[in-house]
Amino acid sequence: MRLGDVVLLKTIHKGKMREFIATVSDEKFHNDFGIIELGKLLEKEAGDTVHSHMGQEFVIQKPRMPDFFRHAKRTGAPIMPKDVGMILAYTGLNKEDTALDAGTGSGILAMYLGSIAKRVLSYEIREDFAAVAQENVKRAGLENVEVRCGNIVDKIIDLDEKFDVVTLDTIDAKDVIPNVKNVLKNGGFLATYSPFFEQTKDIRTSINKAGFMEVTTIECMERSISFTDRGTRPATARVGHTGFITIARV
Ligand SMILES: C[S@@+](CC[C@H](N)C(=O)[O-])C[C@H]1O[C@@H](n2cnc3c(N)ncnc32)[C@H](O)[C@@H]1O
Numbered sequence: 217m218r219l220g221d222v223v224l225l226k227t228i229h230k231g232k233m234r235e236f237i238a239t240v241s242d243e244k245f246h247n248d249f250g251i252i253e254l255g256k257l258l259e260k261e262a263g264d265t266v267h268s269h270m271g272q273e274f275v276i277q278k279p280r281m282p283d284f285f286r287h288a289k290r291t292g293a294p295i296m297p298k299d300v301g302m303i304l305a306y307t308g309l310n311k312e313d314t315a316l317d318a319g320t321g322s323g324i325l326a327m328y329l330g331s332i333a334k335r336v337l338s339y340e341i342r343e344d345f346a347a348v349a350q351e352n353v354k355r356a357g358l359e360n361v362e363v364r365c366g367n368i369v370d371k372i373i374d375l376d377e378k379f380d381v382v383t384l385d386t387i388d389a390k391d392v393i394p395n396v397k398n399v400l401k402n403g404g405f406l407a408t409y410s411p412f413f414e415q416t417k418d419i420r421t422s423i424n425k426a427g428f429m430e431v432t433t434i435e436c437m438e439r440s441i442s443f444t445d446r447g448t449r450p451a452t453a454r455v456g457h458t459g460f461i462t463i464a465r466v
Pocket of ligand 1: 291292293294295318319320321322323324325326339340341342345366367368369385386387388
């Protein structure tokens, strides 16, 4: 491990896994199970173990995007992984692509996009939210994700760059859509995420006026399966409604 590397530290306590996220440095990391000298990680690699001063053993792992999703600092409600999956699958985002995203919020969607695409530019209207998202992006080591503070409704008009994918998760997406075609490459995709039917209807109206093709609105339901001694069935507690995803193409 090198200075500045971000690591997951996983331990088992009373039969349950507990995990912490930390950065390799010369500092001490205090947690429920004692103190870990983070400098010790310099001699380690992923898969090795490290012990706290109380003798608790932790396995070291390199975090991946689902880990950054769980550990990112939250501002607005982040998009859920199930919905990220739909956006990635239906836009076909790949490593040659550039993506424009707004609003950044906690930066979850921008980071997922950045873990795949060549470059992501994300706009967030609130300065404090943009600062948190920049911190999250930095911790995830995503140098290809740029978070700018600004109102996407205005900023999209001044952009002189074209993107393969545009993602909109803002309440005013309908006001951004009239200018999306100007920044989308031919064959590129727009993906919007909206929690309410009314907002989604406005988005569809705006998309139709702007003359997109191949328009579809979907909702993804996630159901985990519970395995107990009594039997196997869908879990009774579940992720409820999150949002509707509308995909459109130029
Ligand atoms: C639901 S959150 C986005 C969550 C984000 N997709 C994520 O995964 O973390 C919506 C964000 O859009 C921002 N926003 C609202 N209107 C905006 C605009 N016109 N331009 C840029 N950001 C905007 C809000 O401040 C908020 O942070």
